[in-house]
Amino acid sequence: MNHDAGRGRIEVITGPMFAGKTEELMRRVRRATIAGLRVLVVNHALDDRRGASTVSSHAGGRIPARSVNGSADLWRLVDGTDRTDGPGVGTLDLLAIDEAQFFGADLVPVAIDLAGRGVTVVVSGLCLTFDDQPFEPLPALMASAESVTKLLAVCAVCGADAAFHRRVDGTETAVPVAGEGAGAVVGNSLVAAAQHVGGAEQYQARCRRHR
Ligand SMILES: Nc1ncnc2c1ncn2[C@@H]1O[C@H](COP(=O)(O)OP(=O)(O)O)[C@@H](O)[C@H]1O
Ligand SMILES: Cc1cn([C@H]2C[C@H](O)[C@@H](COP(=O)(O)O)O2)c(=O)[nH]c1=O
Ligand SMILES: [Zn+2]
Numbered sequence: 028m029n030h031d032a033g034r035g036r037i038e039v040i041t042g043p044m045f046a047g048k049t050e051e052l053m054r055r056v057r058r059a060t061i062a063g064l065r066v067l068v069v070n071h072a073l074d075d076r077r078g079a080s081t082v083s084s085h086a087g088g089r090i091p092a093r094s095v096n097g098s099a100d101l102w103r104l105v106d107g108t109d110r111t112d113g114p115g116v117g118t119l120d121l122l123a124i125d126e127a128q129f130f131g132a133d134l135v136p137v138a139i140d141l142a143g144r145g146v147t148v149v150v151s152g153l154c155l156t157f158d159d160q161p162f163e164p165l166p167a168l169m170a171s172a173e174s175v176t177k178l179l180a181v182c183a184v185c186g187a188d189a190a191f192h193r194r195v196d197g198t199e200t201a202v203p204v205a206g207e208g209a210g211a212v213v214g215n216s217l218v219a220a221a222q223h224v225g226g227a228e229q230y231q232a233r234c235r236r237h238r
Contacts, residue, residue, distance in 0.1 A: 035142035039169050040151040042178035043192040045232045049084040049125055051176065052151040056090060056123050059147075064120035068092040069101060071129035073224055082125045085226065092125070098133035105141065119146050127152030127165060129219040134164045139171055156216035157194050157230065159238065163217075180232030189232035196229040 038055070040048045059066050070082050070092040077083040079094035095101045105122060122141060127134060127150045138148045154165040154177075169175045182189040198213045214220050 034147070035145040036147050036173040037138050037142045037168060037171055038147065038149045038174045038176070039165065039172045040149065040176045040178065041154040041165050041169065043155065043180050043190055043232050044153065044230050045085055045180040045192075045227075046178035046189075047084075047180075048151040048178055049082060050086065050088060051178065052123050052125055052149060053082065053084065053088055053090055055149050056121070059121045065118055066121045066123065067105065067119055068123045069104070069125070070094055071126045071219075072096045073129045073219055073221060074126045076224065076226060082123075098130050098137050101130070101134070102137050105137075105146075121147045121149065123149040123151075125151050127168070128162050130164060131219065132163050132167065135167045135171065138168060153192075155191060157192060157213075157223075158216050159191065160217060182234035182237055183231035184237040185234060187234040187236070189234045191233045191235065191238040192230050193233050193238060194229060195231045196225070 040051045042048055056066055056068055068082055068090060070079070072079055072094045077089065080092060081089045082092040083089035093104060095104055101124070105119065119141075124130070124134070124138075129152075134150070138150060141148050150165075150168050150172075152165050153162050154169070156162045177190075180189040180192075181187075194213065214222055216223070
Protein backbone atom coordinates (compact mmCIF):
# COMPACT_ATOMS: atom_id res chain seq x y z
CA MET A 28 0.00 0.00 0.00
CA ASN A 29 1.21 3.51 -0.84
CA HIS A 30 0.73 5.45 2.41
CA ASP A 31 2.07 8.69 0.92
CA ALA A 32 -0.67 8.73 -1.69
CA GLY A 33 -3.20 8.10 1.10
CA ARG A 34 -2.17 11.35 2.77
CA GLY A 35 -3.21 13.48 -0.18
CA ARG A 36 -6.41 15.47 0.10
CA ILE A 37 -8.28 18.45 -1.24
CA GLU A 38 -9.28 21.21 1.19
CA VAL A 39 -11.57 23.94 -0.14
CA ILE A 40 -11.95 27.39 1.42
CA THR A 41 -14.76 29.35 -0.15
CA GLY A 42 -17.32 32.11 0.37
CA PRO A 43 -17.87 35.64 -0.93
CA MET A 44 -15.30 38.40 -1.20
CA PHE A 45 -14.03 39.73 2.17
CA ALA A 46 -15.02 36.52 4.02
CA GLY A 47 -11.46 35.75 5.14
CA LYS A 48 -10.61 33.06 2.60
CA THR A 49 -7.08 34.32 2.03
CA GLU A 50 -6.47 34.79 5.76
CA GLU A 51 -7.55 31.17 6.32
CA LEU A 52 -5.30 29.96 3.50
CA MET A 53 -2.39 31.89 5.00
CA ARG A 54 -3.10 30.38 8.44
CA ARG A 55 -2.94 26.86 7.00
CA VAL A 56 0.27 27.68 5.12
CA ARG A 57 1.84 29.04 8.34
CA ARG A 58 0.89 25.90 10.29
CA ALA A 59 2.27 23.61 7.58
CA THR A 60 5.51 25.60 7.47
CA ILE A 61 5.87 25.36 11.27
CA ALA A 62 5.32 21.61 10.96
CA GLY A 63 8.26 21.42 8.56
CA LEU A 64 6.17 20.49 5.54
CA ARG A 65 7.28 21.44 2.05
CA VAL A 66 4.85 24.10 0.92
CA LEU A 67 4.23 25.89 -2.36
CA VAL A 68 1.87 28.89 -2.53
CA VAL A 69 0.42 29.86 -5.88
CA ASN A 70 -1.61 32.82 -7.08
CA HIS A 71 -3.08 33.55 -10.51
CA ALA A 72 -1.32 36.16 -12.64
CA LEU A 73 -4.65 37.95 -13.17
CA ASP A 74 -4.62 38.94 -9.50
CA ASP A 75 -2.00 41.66 -9.71
CA ARG A 76 -3.60 43.92 -7.07
CA ARG A 77 -0.60 43.86 -4.74
CA GLY A 78 2.09 42.53 -7.01
CA ALA A 79 2.17 39.25 -8.88
CA SER A 80 4.37 37.33 -6.46
CA THR A 81 2.28 37.64 -3.33
CA VAL A 82 -0.92 36.31 -1.88
CA SER A 83 -2.45 39.18 0.06
CA SER A 84 -5.53 39.70 2.20
CA HIS A 85 -7.86 42.70 2.37
CA ALA A 86 -6.53 43.38 5.88
CA GLY A 87 -2.97 43.75 4.54
CA GLY A 88 -1.45 40.35 5.37
CA ARG A 89 0.76 38.94 2.68
CA ILE A 90 2.93 35.94 1.94
CA PRO A 91 5.23 35.22 -1.01
CA ALA A 92 3.70 33.18 -3.83
CA ARG A 93 4.45 31.93 -7.30
CA SER A 94 2.36 33.57 -9.98
CA VAL A 95 1.01 31.31 -12.73
CA ASN A 96 -1.09 31.91 -15.82
CA GLY A 97 -3.49 29.02 -15.42
CA SER A 98 -3.82 25.32 -14.74
CA ALA A 99 -1.36 24.18 -17.42
CA ASP A 100 1.24 26.59 -16.10
CA LEU A 101 0.54 25.40 -12.56
CA TRP A 102 0.91 21.80 -13.63
CA ARG A 103 4.29 22.47 -15.26
CA LEU A 104 5.49 24.25 -12.12
CA VAL A 105 4.36 21.59 -9.68
CA ASP A 106 5.21 18.59 -11.81
CA GLY A 107 8.75 19.86 -12.18
CA THR A 108 8.58 19.45 -15.96
CA ASP A 109 10.32 22.76 -16.00
CA ARG A 110 13.24 21.53 -13.92
CA THR A 111 14.69 24.98 -13.39
CA ASP A 112 11.52 26.07 -11.73
CA GLY A 113 9.22 23.44 -10.33
CA PRO A 114 9.68 21.66 -7.02
CA GLY A 115 8.38 18.35 -8.38
CA VAL A 116 5.38 16.56 -6.95
CA GLY A 117 7.59 14.17 -4.98
CA THR A 118 9.08 17.06 -3.01
CA LEU A 119 5.82 18.77 -2.16
CA ASP A 120 3.57 18.20 0.84
CA LEU A 121 1.13 21.09 0.55
CA LEU A 122 0.08 23.19 -2.43
CA ALA A 123 -1.96 26.30 -1.56
CA ILE A 124 -3.83 27.95 -4.45
CA ASP A 125 -5.47 31.36 -3.96
CA GLU A 126 -8.02 32.98 -6.30
CA ALA A 127 -8.89 29.55 -7.68
CA GLN A 128 -11.87 30.99 -9.58
CA PHE A 129 -9.41 32.42 -12.11
CA PHE A 130 -8.07 28.95 -13.01
CA GLY A 131 -11.26 27.60 -14.60
CA ALA A 132 -12.46 24.01 -14.78
CA ASP A 133 -9.00 22.69 -15.76
CA LEU A 134 -7.92 23.07 -12.14
CA VAL A 135 -10.15 20.17 -11.05
CA PRO A 136 -8.19 17.29 -12.66
CA VAL A 137 -4.90 18.88 -11.56
CA ALA A 138 -6.06 19.03 -7.92
CA ILE A 139 -7.44 15.49 -8.04
CA ASP A 140 -4.25 14.13 -9.59
CA LEU A 141 -2.00 15.84 -7.04
CA ALA A 142 -4.14 14.72 -4.10
CA GLY A 143 -3.95 11.18 -5.51
CA ARG A 144 -0.17 11.48 -5.41
CA GLY A 145 -0.04 12.44 -1.74
CA VAL A 146 -0.20 16.25 -1.89
CA THR A 147 -2.55 18.26 0.35
CA VAL A 148 -4.13 20.73 -2.06
CA VAL A 149 -5.63 23.77 -0.30
CA VAL A 150 -7.81 25.72 -2.71
CA SER A 151 -9.29 29.11 -1.88
CA GLY A 152 -11.70 30.95 -4.15
CA LEU A 153 -15.14 32.34 -4.91
CA CYS A 154 -18.00 29.90 -5.40
CA LEU A 155 -20.41 32.55 -6.78
CA THR A 156 -19.97 35.24 -9.41
CA PHE A 157 -21.08 38.84 -8.87
CA ASP A 158 -24.37 37.90 -10.53
CA ASP A 159 -24.92 34.84 -8.32
CA GLN A 160 -23.95 32.09 -10.72
CA PRO A 161 -22.01 29.03 -9.51
CA PHE A 162 -18.40 29.91 -10.27
CA GLU A 163 -16.40 26.91 -11.47
CA PRO A 164 -14.08 25.35 -10.53
CA LEU A 165 -15.09 25.85 -6.87
CA PRO A 166 -18.39 23.88 -6.98
CA ALA A 167 -16.68 20.90 -8.64
CA LEU A 168 -13.74 21.08 -6.24
CA MET A 169 -16.16 21.17 -3.29
CA ALA A 170 -17.71 17.96 -4.59
CA SER A 171 -14.31 16.24 -4.75
CA ALA A 172 -12.88 17.62 -1.51
CA GLU A 173 -12.23 15.95 1.84
CA SER A 174 -12.96 19.24 3.56
CA VAL A 175 -14.97 22.34 2.65
CA THR A 176 -14.87 25.53 4.73
CA LYS A 177 -17.45 28.09 3.72
CA LEU A 178 -16.81 31.47 5.29
CA LEU A 179 -19.14 34.47 5.47
CA ALA A 180 -18.36 38.17 5.29
CA VAL A 181 -20.24 41.07 6.90
CA CYS A 182 -23.00 42.69 4.81
CA ALA A 183 -21.92 46.21 3.86
CA VAL A 184 -25.51 47.44 4.18
CA CYS A 185 -26.82 45.90 7.41
CA GLY A 186 -24.02 44.00 9.12
CA ALA A 187 -25.64 40.57 8.81
CA ASP A 188 -23.76 37.50 7.60
CA ALA A 189 -22.97 37.90 3.92
CA ALA A 190 -22.73 34.96 1.54
CA PHE A 191 -22.93 37.13 -1.60
CA HIS A 192 -21.25 40.15 -3.15
CA ARG A 193 -22.21 42.94 -5.50
CA ARG A 194 -20.39 45.24 -7.88
CA VAL A 195 -20.60 48.81 -6.62
CA ASP A 196 -18.55 50.60 -9.27
CA GLY A 197 -21.45 51.90 -11.33
CA THR A 198 -21.72 48.78 -13.49
CA GLU A 199 -24.10 46.99 -11.15
CA THR A 200 -27.17 47.98 -13.17
CA ALA A 201 -25.41 46.60 -16.22
CA VAL A 202 -25.18 43.06 -14.85
CA PRO A 203 -26.49 40.90 -17.68
CA VAL A 204 -29.85 39.92 -16.23
CA ALA A 205 -32.35 41.78 -18.37
CA GLY A 206 -30.89 44.38 -20.70
CA GLU A 207 -29.63 43.63 -24.17
CA GLY A 208 -25.92 44.38 -24.46
CA ALA A 209 -25.58 44.63 -20.72
CA GLY A 210 -22.91 41.91 -20.72
CA ALA A 211 -20.72 44.06 -22.93
CA VAL A 212 -20.08 46.45 -20.03
CA VAL A 213 -19.04 43.97 -17.36
CA GLY A 214 -18.30 40.96 -19.54
CA ASN A 215 -19.35 37.39 -18.86
CA SER A 216 -19.05 36.87 -15.12
CA LEU A 217 -18.16 33.20 -15.67
CA VAL A 218 -15.07 34.04 -17.68
CA ALA A 219 -12.05 35.23 -15.71
CA ALA A 220 -11.09 38.68 -16.97
CA ALA A 221 -8.91 41.60 -15.95
CA GLN A 222 -11.92 43.97 -15.76
CA HIS A 223 -13.36 41.81 -12.96
CA VAL A 224 -10.28 42.05 -10.78
CA GLY A 225 -10.77 44.50 -7.92
CA GLY A 226 -11.34 45.10 -4.24
CA ALA A 227 -13.45 47.30 -2.00
CA GLU A 228 -13.63 50.04 -4.64
CA GLN A 229 -15.48 47.65 -6.93
CA TYR A 230 -17.26 45.09 -4.76
CA GLN A 231 -19.18 44.85 -1.48
CA ALA A 232 -20.17 41.84 0.61
CA ARG A 233 -23.95 41.50 0.87
CA CYS A 234 -26.45 39.40 2.82
CA ARG A 235 -29.33 37.58 1.11
CA ARG A 236 -31.67 40.51 1.70
CA HIS A 237 -29.35 43.14 0.24
CA ARG A 238 -27.80 41.27 -2.66
N1 LIG B 1 -17.48 43.32 4.64
C1 LIG B 1 -16.46 42.69 5.27
N2 LIG B 1 -16.69 41.56 5.96
C2 LIG B 1 -15.68 40.95 6.62
N3 LIG B 1 -14.40 41.35 6.59
C3 LIG B 1 -14.09 42.44 5.89
C4 LIG B 1 -15.11 43.18 5.21
N4 LIG B 1 -14.50 44.24 4.59
C5 LIG B 1 -13.19 44.16 4.87
N5 LIG B 1 -12.92 43.08 5.65
C6 LIG B 1 -11.57 42.68 6.07
O1 LIG B 1 -11.19 41.65 5.17
C7 LIG B 1 -10.51 40.63 5.91
C8 LIG B 1 -10.59 39.34 5.11
O2 LIG B 1 -9.77 39.49 3.97
P1 LIG B 1 -9.43 38.28 3.02
O3 LIG B 1 -8.87 37.14 3.81
O4 LIG B 1 -8.57 38.84 1.93
O5 LIG B 1 -10.87 37.87 2.46
P2 LIG B 1 -11.22 37.10 1.11
O6 LIG B 1 -10.01 36.39 0.64
O7 LIG B 1 -12.33 36.17 1.49
O8 LIG B 1 -11.69 38.15 0.14
C9 LIG B 1 -11.23 40.61 7.23
O9 LIG B 1 -10.45 40.05 8.27
C10 LIG B 1 -11.48 42.10 7.47
O10 LIG B 1 -10.35 42.70 8.09
C1 LIG C 1 -17.39 38.67 -7.46
C2 LIG C 1 -16.31 38.49 -8.46
C3 LIG C 1 -15.02 38.87 -8.15
N1 LIG C 1 -14.03 38.71 -9.05
C4 LIG C 1 -12.66 39.08 -8.70
C5 LIG C 1 -12.50 40.29 -7.84
C6 LIG C 1 -11.24 40.00 -7.06
O1 LIG C 1 -10.13 40.38 -7.88
C7 LIG C 1 -11.26 38.49 -6.91
C8 LIG C 1 -11.81 38.02 -5.58
O2 LIG C 1 -10.95 38.43 -4.54
P1 LIG C 1 -11.14 38.01 -3.01
O3 LIG C 1 -9.74 37.65 -2.58
O4 LIG C 1 -12.08 36.85 -2.91
O5 LIG C 1 -11.65 39.21 -2.30
O6 LIG C 1 -12.10 38.00 -7.95
C9 LIG C 1 -14.28 38.13 -10.29
O7 LIG C 1 -13.37 37.94 -11.10
N2 LIG C 1 -15.55 37.77 -10.60
C10 LIG C 1 -16.58 37.92 -9.74
O8 LIG C 1 -17.73 37.54 -10.09
ZN1 LIG D 1 -27.64 43.10 4.56
